[in-house]
Amino acid sequence: MHAFLVSQIPKDLPLSPDVYHLMPEKSIGIEEVRSLQAFLIRKPLQLPENIAIIHQAEKLTLPAQHALLKTLEEPPGNSRIYLVTSFPDQLLETIISRCQLEKNELKTDSDNHDAYPETLPEFITKLQKAEIGERLELIDSQNFTRDSALEFLSHLEYYLHQNLDLKISYQLIVDTRKYLKSNCSVRLSMDNFSLNL
Incomplete structure (x- = not known):
């Protein structure tokens, strides 16, 4: 699995049941992270991998960040996680250290482009x-x-x-x-x- 810290999501994200959006209302709690973890361990249906997008990742509660950290430390195969935030300083340093930093738009691998719907x-x-x-x-x-x-x-x-x-x-x-x-x-x-x- 690859984890990325980005400031914005792409406009060309594929429409697929293998793309999971975690969007906060007021905050993102541990139950929401557990749902994301359950999504990541299932076999992809259409794409080469499961893609999870955590919108406004700075709204992850501290327990939720610790739960997410376990996934980043022991990632399931064939998965990518994008943490979208303009405030990375509100995330645990251990989470940031396990993510690739991308300041611009998240992009899909060009090699996989033809596999996407x-x-x-x-x-x-x-x-x-x-x-x-x-x-x-x-x-x-x-x-x-x-x-x-x-x-x-x-x-x-x-x-x-x-x-x-x-x-x-x-x-x-x-x-x-x-x-x-x-x-x-x-x-x-x-x-x-x-x-x-």
Whole structure:
């Protein structure tokens, strides 16, 4: 595994169930780090490796940082972790010492580029331009599970906060997430999402 300390995330991050976003509300606690650790030890489904992104890493609580440190010291294979922060001085020195420092955008390895599926904005734009039947085929081809569908919505929500180039109703994301969490059919929930873009 490689760990990186970066100041911003890439705009071309692949859309995949193998990309995990950990985004804080007020802080990032130990339970959130444990969920990330569980993600990292599973086998990647699409990409050559699992990719975890900790947004606003300075909001990791001290117990959470110690829990994360154990993962950095004994990393699972085929994984990458990006700690995104503008305030690295708020992280433990032992965490920083185990990360590669990159001041600019996080970048994927060029050797692995062809293995990645299309990026999020490309996928959404393709959906929006497609006819009804093609939209359903495109969304169903992603083979979403409940967890990966929720990750997809979180990824999309974060992207919309950072970029104004996609025109999507925020309420659609909220409603789709509500359907998924209330045990509605994953396929029907995501089909409804694609048809209402």
